Amino acid sequence: MAVGEASFPAMPAIEGIRLGTAMAGIKAAGRRDLVVIELPEATTLAAAFTRNAFCAAPVHVARRHLETEKPRYLLINTGNANAGTGEQGMHDADKSCQALGELTGVAAQSVLPFSTGVIGEPLPVKRLCDALPEALAALSADGWQTAAEGILTTDTRAKGATARLEIGGQTVTINGIAKGSGMIKPDMATMLSFVFTDAAIDDARLQVLLRHAVDDSFNCITVDSDTSTNDACTLAATGRGARIDTDEHESRFAAALTEVLVELAQAIIRDAEGATKFVTLEVEGAATRQEALDVAFTVAHSPLVKTALYASDANWGRILAAVGRAPVPDLDVSRIAIDLGEVALVERGGRAASYTEEAGSAVMAESEITIRIHLGRGDTAATVWTSDLSHDYVSINADYRS
Amino acid sequence: MAVGEASFPAMPAIEGIRLGTAMAGIKAAGRRDLVVIELPEATTLAAAFTRNAFCAAPVHVARRHLETEKPRYLLINTGNANAGTGEQGMHDADKSCQALGELTGVAAQSVLPFSTGVIGEPLPVKRLCDALPEALAALSADGWQTAAEGILTTDTRAKGATARLEIGGQTVTINGIAKGSGMIKPDMATMLSFVFTDAAIDDARLQVLLRHAVDDSFNCITVDSDTSTNDACTLAATGRGARIDTDEHESRFAAALTEVLVELAQAIIRDAEGATKFVTLEVEGAATRQEALDVAFTVAHSPLVKTALYASDANWGRILAAVGRAPVPDLDVSRIAIDLGEVALVERGGRAASYTEEAGSAVMAESEITIRIHLGRGDTAATVWTSDLSHDYVSINADYRS
Secondary structure, three states, X not given: OOOOOOXXXXXXXXXXXXXXEEOOOOOOOOOOOEEEEEOOOOOEEEEEEOXXXXXXXXXXXXXXXXXXXXXXXXXXEEEEOOOOOHHHHHHHHHHHHHHHHHXXXXXXXXXXXXXXXXXXXXXXXXXXXXXXXXHXXXXXXXXXXXXXXXOOOOOOOOEEEEEEEEEOOEEEEEEEEEEOOOOOOOOOOOOEEEEEEOOEOOHHHHHHHHHHHHHOOHHHEEOOOOOOOOOEEEEEEOOOOOEOOOHHHHHHHHHHHHHHHHHHHHHHHHOOOOOOOEEEEEEEEEOOHHHHHHHHHHHXXXXXXXXXXXXXXXXXXXXXXXXXXXXXOOOOHHHOEEEXXXXXXXXXXXXXXXXXXXXXXXXXXXXEEEEEEEOOOOOEEEEEEEEOOOHHHHHHHHOOOO | OOOOOOOOOOOOOOOOXXXXXXXXXXXXXXXXXXXXEXXXXXXEEEEEEOOOOOOOHHHHHHHHHHHHOOOOEEEEEEEEOOOOOHHHHHHHHHHHHHHHHHHHOOOHHHEEEEEEEEOOOOOOHHHHHHHHHHHHHOOEOOOHHHHHHHOOOOOOOOEEEEEEEEEOOEEEEEEEEEEXXXXXXXXXXXXXXXXXXXXXXXXXXXXXXXXXXHHOOHHHEEOOOOOOXXXXXXXXXXXXXXXXXXXXXXXXXXXXXXXXXXXXXXXXXHOOOOOOOEEEEEEEEEOOHHHHHHHHHHHHHOHHHHHHHHOOOOOHHHHHHHHHHOOOOOOOHHHOEEEEOXXXXXXXXXXXXXXXXXXXXXXXXXXXXXXXXXXXOOOEEEEEEEEOOOHHHHHHHHOOOO
């Protein structure tokens, strides 16, 4: 199940970047489950990783490799997260990087490994390495959609987004792909997202730009409050295009980058496990961004709000109860207003005088719903996107191991 | 659905306490939904209420009444929470207390109101008041089970617990009833629980005893992380029996009280909405009780852990991922051990060498499961009880408004 229509966008090539996939038999027979992405020399790369203390072996290895070498290859497998796999997991991640390094003539430290899938099973490293030549042979500058398909797990749709902007008379391209459908409450980045640009940006600025864009996109979505062990988002800049070296350039680039990441983040929510609703939670009038996010996520994580959304039931009491238990000190209920779409639900902490069940139900029947919560405490706002909790969510996560 | 067998215990009478019920037509036709509990003069009463900022009108009114008068009556309705009802809700709660006061010849402030049910609908105060004479006519010293049935909402079982102990040659009785099945993540107390004793205990000590017992019982359960607007737990001591006035008496009374509250709290989890599993999370080796609770609740709230429990799937990677995202600073994964029942799952942060899928699956197939998480950070422990996330949970909360 997924919300709304979706088609994979036409993604322009970025000079020097090629993508290849193979069927390694890790995820399922006949499924592309191995992706290699080639980066040109001198590419700078910023990365954001999960803050889960049990982070996966490839996250450790990718972090270590980034400290020593410029990356030349991203090596991604689905079907196995290589998480909770101890020393063997580290060894397996190293081995896969070595194998790709040997085949391509680069140092193993120039390969960044990423894994997604079942936690706690040993990585089938031989099958992975055996399939590397097939993936390398498939490398192509227009392999974006195939690569986006090759990283999916329980996702039902490949997710891509692209933006172009003019910088100093040159066209700058930003292309991103992502995967994620469950275990989605990123705390740095989504499950996996890989973003590329031909712009030339200093290492340190690239990291700042990625961090800000991630904070406003992947860090604002939740399916089920579960932060993955493998979350990672990278932004690679080949430097072959325009140089981003003025504040005006940087601010325009940042806006385009955020746009790409928000589109990918929203695509994850539209394709959330079992989702029948795409829900936007706008919290306004907060004293700080953190308290706006706290209220939004408390509502977004409430199983009772999520099942009411699934039922298209304008059970606003559940929204109100969730706001009331958010970790915000001295919340003055009498200042709170809640709108469901354009319908006023709550005013001054009680049911809005103008509210009718019919008006509320009409909004809830939509597949895309906006809930706007005004706290009356300040001028800060935050937006979080989430999905509903359906029978299919339970089936997807109870009927087989994912 | 509910876990395990349950029968309502034989509850001895407590001198001076009488319980009566009526069908007021608030919850459903033909359902007992109104409960009146009479307390003898000079009863002291301690109370713990929800910390939800959107607390219900009866919570406000009960708090106010406790400040001015000794309570003589508890007035409880199910089917309507009288929460999110603004000024009208306060007026309705006051009116119901006045009506009972007039019928019984006590001040309205000697009546404590409690409501549970749908949030945001006006309390049908006329129907409630019209049924008061019927409830008063039914007052009886052995009305415990009928009263426990009269406060239920989506619960499938009446919940009662009783304990007796000898103090200075006298038998002290503690009787408690409770309701709760969904919107259960109490932050002070459960949905509703009423506990009674014939012991004589000073006001201030009674409050301390209740607080400690609640912290180790109702504050250690969660069904769905949703804290209700109406949570309340009261402990009434008639003072007609033995006086609790030594440390030794108090410590034995505290132990018996905690036993009663834990039994009621566990009964709520066994009867949790859609529950097919009763799960005990024991976190050991924590530096503080708060961090032990943080880890236990993070695991207990994880939809992915809960659906794996429902599926009887020993998907230990999901437990590990939840532990890893708990808000505990500097968690050293390499010290963590996790047992599933008597089966070692995780050792030193990785899958235990001795672990087999068969052994794990055998434990997961049980309806009562203990997950023990050792953090290796200190000597503090905490236990939390929770349920699984099933199709029935979604049906109960999506298929009709509760």
